[in-house]
Amino acid sequence: MNISISVKQLGKKHPILQEKTISLDISASQISVRTFLELIVKHQVALFHSSSFEWEDQDTIHLPKENYLPILTDTGKVGFGAVYNHNKVNVAVAQENAIVAFQDGLYALFYGDDQLESLTEEIDLSQNKSITFIRLTFLAGSYW
Numbered sequence: 001m002n003i004s005i006s007v008k009q010l011g012k013k014h015p016i017l018q019e020k021t022i023s024l025d026i027s028a029s030q031i032s033v034r035t036f037l038e039l040i041v042k043h044q045v046a047l048f049h050s051s052s053f054e055w056e057d058q059d060t061i062h063l064p065k066e067n068y069l070p071i072l073t074d075t076g077k078v079g080f081g082a083v084y085n086h087n088k089v090n091v092a093v094a095q096e097n098a099i100v101a102f103q104d105g106l107y108a109l110f111y112g113d114d115q116l117e118s119l120t121e122e123i124d125l126s127q128n129k130s131i132t133f134i135r136l137t138f139l140a141g142s143y144w
Contacts (some may be wrong), residue, residue: 001026001125005040009135019130029126033109034119037102041095048089108134 006019024039031039099119101107109116112129 001028003125004128005132006130006135007135010137019035030122030124033102033116033121033123036100037098037109037119037121038095041098042091045089045091045094051058068121105136107136110134 001022002021004019004021022040022043024043026039101118102109110132111123112127116123
């Protein structure tokens, strides 16, 4: 099933990830928030494992291609797409971290205009609404 996802952060003008469509292996159209988060994390871990470098494929030049510079200036973020972490991610641990972060309120999850607040809530994916993750940041400071 194809799902449209965007990732935003409060206080930023442009979304971190804008309307990306991903395909998840889902047989039922109604799933719980917990199951949905586990499927998203599983998909992202598989994507990370497929894009990471092998030891013999290390980038030694660190120079972008000529046509890459306009893309970097448009997005405002310089990154060369290199993954220098050669550790494999444990899917179960990553899924549990995502669930704990959701419970702790480190990010909010919206299905269309409706905020999903509980892991037991059901999502009807047949409605084809956009799913939005919003990273929440805490204010730093003191009480003096």
